[in-house]
Every structure is written in C-alpha cells, then in structure tokens.
Amino acid sequence: xxxxxxxxxxxxxxxxxxxxxxxxxxxxxxxxxxxxxxxxxxxxxxxxxxxxxxxxxxxxxxxxxxxxxxxxxxxxxxxxxxxxxxxxxxxxxxxxxxxxxxxxxxxxxxxxxxxxxxxxxxxxxxxxxxxxxxxxxxxxxxxxxxxxxxxxxxxxxxxxxxxxxxxxxxxxxxxxxxxxxxxxxxxxxxxxxxxxxxxxxxxxxxxxxxxxxxxxxxxxxxxxxxxxxxxxxxxxxxxxxxxxxxxxxxxxxxxxxxxxxxxxxxxxxxxxxxxxxxxxxxxxxxxxxxxxxxxxxxxxxxxxxxxxxxxxxxxxxxxxxxxxxxxxxxxxxxxxxxxxxxxxxxxxxxxxxxxxxxxxxxxxxxxxxxxxx
Numbered sequence: 001x002x003x004x005x006x007x008x009x010x011x012x013x014x015x016x017x018x019x020x021x022x023x024x025x026x027x028x029x030x031x032x033x034x035x036x037x038x039x040x041x042x043x044x045x046x047x048x049x050x051x052x053x054x055x056x057x058x059x060x061x062x063x064x065x066x067x068x069x070x071x072x073x074x075x076x077x078x079x080x081x082x083x084x085x086x087x088x089x090x091x092x093x094x095x096x097x098x099x100x101x102x103x104x105x106x107x108x109x110x111x112x113x114x115x116x117x118x119x120x121x122x123x124x125x126x127x128x129x130x131x132x133x134x135x136x137x138x139x140x141x142x143x144x145x146x147x148x149x150x151x152x153x154x155x156x157x158x159x160x161x162x163x164x165x166x167x168x169x170x171x172x173x174x175x176x177x178x179x180x181x182x183x184x185x186x187x188x189x190x191x192x193x194x195x196x197x198x199x200x201x202x203x204x205x206x207x208x209x210x211x212x213x214x215x216x217x218x219x220x221x222x223x224x225x226x227x228x229x230x231x232x233x234x235x236x237x238x239x240x241x242x243x244x245x246x247x248x249x250x251x252x253x254x255x256x257x258x259x260x261x262x263x264x265x266x267x268x269x270x271x272x273x274x275x276x277x278x279x280x281x282x283x284x285x286x287x288x289x290x291x292x293x294x295x296x297x298x299x300x301x302x303x304x305x306x307x308x309x310x311x312x313x314x315x316x317x318x319x320x321x322x323x324x325x326x327x328x329x330x331x332x333x334x335x336x337x338x339x340x341x342x343x344x345x346x347x348x349x350x351x352x353x354x355x356x357x358x359x360x361x362x363x364x365x366x367x368x369x370x371x372x373x
Contacts, residue, residue, distance in 0.1 A: 001093060012027045024218060035363050038179070040314070052350075060272060066291065072314070079231075080171070084177065084178050084245065084246040085109050085178060085245050085248040085249070086178065086242075086243055086244055086249065087104055087227060087243045087244075087287060088104070088246045088250065089104055089105070089106065089250050090103065090104065090105075091103070091104050091227070091242070092119070093130065093227070093240040093241075093242060094240065095129070095130070095185060095238050095239065095240050096237070096238055096239050096240070096339065097185075097236070097237070097238035097239075098129045098130065098185065098238050099129075100125070100126040100129035100130045100185075100238075101123060101125070101126055102120045102121060102122055102123075102126055102130075102166065102240065103120065103121035103123075104118070104119075104120060104121075104242055105119045105120065105121040105165060106118075106119040106252065106274055107119070107244060107248075107250065107251045107252065107338075108251070108252045108253075108254055108258075108266050108270075108273065108274055109246045109247075109251055109252075109253055109254070110253070110254045110256060110258045110259070111253060111254065111255055111256060111257065112173070112257065113173050113174060113247070114171070114173060114257065114258070114259055115169065115170070115171050115248045115257075115258040115259060115265060115270075116169075116170040116174060116229070116244065116246045116251070117167060117168065117169055117170070117258070117270060117274065118167070118168040118170075118242070118244060119165050119166070119167055119274055119275075120165060120166040120167075120168070120183075121165050122164070122165060122166060122220060124158070124163075127162075127163055129185035130185055130187070131185065131186075132159055132162040132163075132356070133159070133356050133357060134156070134157040134158030134159060134166070134355065134357060134358040134359045134360075135356075135357040135358060135359050136185070136186045136187040137157050137183055137184060137359050138182075138183065138184035138185075138186055138359070138361075139155050139157055139168070139181070139182075139359055139361065139362045139363070140157075140183075140184065140210055140327045140362070140363040140365060141179050141180070141181055141182075141251055141362060141364050141365070142179070142180040142181075142182070142183035142365045142366075142370070143179055143180075143189065143364065143365075143366065144367050145366060145368070146364050146366060148173065148175055148179075148237040149172075149364055150172035150173055150175075150322050152171075152172050153170065153171065153172035153174075153362075154169075154171040154172060154360070154363075155168070155169065155170055155171070155359075155360065155362040156168075156169040156171075156355075156358045156359065156360050157169070157183070157359045158355030158356055158357070158358035159248045159352060159355065159356060160271065160275075160350070160355060161354065161356075162356070165193060167270070168183070169265060169270075170244070171259075171265065174244075174246045176245075176246075176247045177184050177245060178243045178244060178245040178248070179243065179244050179245070180228065180241060180242075180243055181241060181242055181243070181244055182210060182240070182241045183239065183241070184210070184237055185238035185239070210237060210239070210363070211365060211369050211370055213236075215239055225265065227241055227242060227243075228241050235315070253294070254273050256269075258270050258273075265352070267350050267351050267352050267355070268349055268350050268351065270350075271350040272350075276345050276348070277293065279345055280342060280345050280346070283338055283342045283345065284342065286303065286334075286338050287335060287338045287339060287342065288329055288334040290338065291335075293331050294328065294331055294332070294335075295305070296335070297324055297327055297328045297331065298328075300313040300320070300324045301321060301324045301325065301328070304317045304318075304320050304324065305321060308321065314358075
C-alpha cells in the first residue's frame with residue numbers, strides 16, 4: 001500500500017527526532033534531575049527564574065542581618081554617648097517624691113576646668129515645695145571608682161537668694177568623663193522652713209537610702225537624657241539626678257578663670273558670666289530697640305506737625321500727632337527703666353553670703369556598691 005506524502009513525511013520526521021543527538025546542557029533525566037552544563041547551571045528559563053528569586057532572597061537576608069547588626073551597634077554607641085556626656089541643657093528634672101520640677105539651665109566650666117558649675121532653675125512652684133537653703137540638700141556623686149574623683153575636690157550647693165536658681169559648684173580638675181550627680185531633699189516641709197537636719201545623720205541616711213533604692217531598680221535604667229529612672233514607687237528619698245561632664249560640647253567654657261588668685265571661688269565672676277551677662281545683653285537690646293522706636297515716632301511727629309502748619313483745621317493729623325506724642329512718653333519712660341536696670345546689673349556685686357547656708361558635704365558612691373543588674 002502506498003503512503004501518502006503527508007504520512008510519509010510524518011514518519012521521516014519522527015525518525016529524525018529519534019536519532020537527534022542529546023543536548024547534555026538541557027537534558028532532563030528520568031528522575032527529573034538536571035545535568036549541569038554551561039555557566040552556573042543549565043539555561044532553562046524556569047531554572048534562570050528560580051535562580052534569580054534565590055539571589056533576591058539571599059540579598060534580602062544579608063541586608064536584614066546587616067541592618068540588625070548596624071541598629072544594635074548604633075543603639076550601643078548612642079547609649080555610650082548619652083552616658084558619657086552632660087545631660088541636655090533645658091531638660092526638666094522631677095523630684096521623685098515631692099514632684100517639684102527644676103530645670104537644668106546651664107553647665108559651665110572655666111578654661112582650665114578648675115571649677116565646674118551646674119545651674120538649676122527653680123519655678124515659683126518648686127520654691128514652694130523645696131527648701132531655700134542649700135544646707136537642706138544632699139550631694140551624691142556616683143562614679144566607677146573613687147580614684148576618678150580629684151583628691152582635692154570640694155563641692156558646694158546653694159540658692160542665690162530665697163527665690164533664685166540653685167548652683168552646684170564642683171571645685172577640682174575633673175577627669176574627661178561624666179559623673180552621675182544625685183541631689184536629695186532633706187527638708188521635711190511639715191516643719192518650719194528654717195529647720196535644718198543634722199548634717200552627719202543626713203549624710204549617712206543619703207548613702208544608705210540612695211544605694212538601696214538604686215540597687216532595687218538598677219543603675220542601668222537610664223533614659224535618653226542620661227537620667228537614672230525608677231522602676232518602682234517605693235523610694236522614700238526625694239531626689240533628682242543628672243550627668244555632668246566638664247568636657248562635653250554642651251558644657252559652656254568661660255575663657256578665663258572662675259577662681260581668685262588665692263584659689264577661692266569668685267562668686268561675683270560666676271554670676272556675672274552665667275546670669276548677669278545674658279540679662280545685660282537682653283537689656284541692651286531692649287534699649288537699642290527703644291531708640292529705634294523713638295526715631296520712628298519723631299519722624300511721625302515731624303510729619304503731622306508739618307501738615308498742621310499747612311492746615312490748622314486738619315483734625316485727623318491733630319489726633320495722630322497727639323497719639324504719637326503719648327506713645328513717645330511711654331517709650332521714653334521704659335527707656336529710663338531699662339537704663340536704670342542695666343546700671344543696677346553693672347553695679348551689683350555677689351559674694352558667698354548671697355547663696356545663704358550652703359551644703360559642702362558630699363557622698364562619693366562607687367557603682368560596685370549599687371549591685372547594678
């Protein structure tokens with residue numbers, strides 16, 4: 001029987017397919033395993049797609065691990081930075097029991113770092129809740145080792161007047177590191193404000209209570225401002241804390257000395273640099289602003305008077321002239337007040353007695369005593 005051209009052609013085609021040489025690069029064995037060939041395996045489209053997906057997953061995994069490591073390292077470095085520097089200026093500190101609030105207004109040191117001063121701002125409310133005499137506060141400094149404290153360190157805490165800011169003086173060349181300072185309130189506000197606790201008893205009580213309370217909570221509990229925080233509300237010691245580093249960027253440096261030639265603290269210079277200099281500067285700005293206002297008012301007065309010389313019946317110009325003259329009197333009166341204020345700032349002299357009865361005792365507590373968790 002004779003085959004048609006189409007059927008014969010199909011048979012020849014099948015025979016050719018049967019005798020075709022095996023392409024080892026693309027051959028799939030009986031069990032579905034691929035025979036690798038060429039660069040990075042076979043060149044099947046499905047294989048290439050799977051390989052690209054694998055590379056994407058691998059890259060994502062590497063980035064995840066790298067990001068995690070970087071984040072942990074960054075967090076550790078930031079905590080080390082916070083722990084090693086002065087607490088941010090402007091931070092509000094809350095006393096743990098009375099809830100009185102004070103502000104870390106300034107930290108200053110002189111050029112040779114012989115004296116470091118911390119200025120705490122008291123609001124009217126905090127003056128009601130806290131003692132007005134420095135003797136009724138406790139000063140506690142926590143450090144890794146007592147060797148980190150200058151052998152000749154002298155401390156003092158007092159308030160400038162009964163309604164002024166608090167000043168903590170640290171006299172002695174501190175090391176280039178931070179120190180955790182705790183101020184404790186010793187005054188029982190249920191008794192007369194002039195009541196003073198026994199200094200020796202307070203010193204011992206401070207150290208025992210402070211180490212006990214911090215140990216219970218953990219000295220490592222520190223927020224982003226370098227302030228040790230409490231986990232529990234069981235503390236009976238009314239306290240605030242902050243960090244001080246005489247060499248921090250946020251610590252302002254006075255290009256001179258805060259000490260007199262005999263080595264004692266020059267309180268007049270301290271107040272002049274830390275408080276009065278800003279007051280003088282702001283008052284001078286107010287005086288300059290007043291001078292500019294007076295010039296502008298004089299120009300208006302000249303203009304209105306000129307109009308009235310031309311037309312005496314110009315009632316609107318007369319009203320404007322009267323208002324300008326009245327305004328000038330007010331500005332001139334203010335100018336006199338500002339000038340007198342600036343004169344007082346320049347003539348005032350502060351001394352140790354202006355800080356009242358100050359606290360000069362200090363507890364130096366080593367971190368090892370805190371049993372930090």
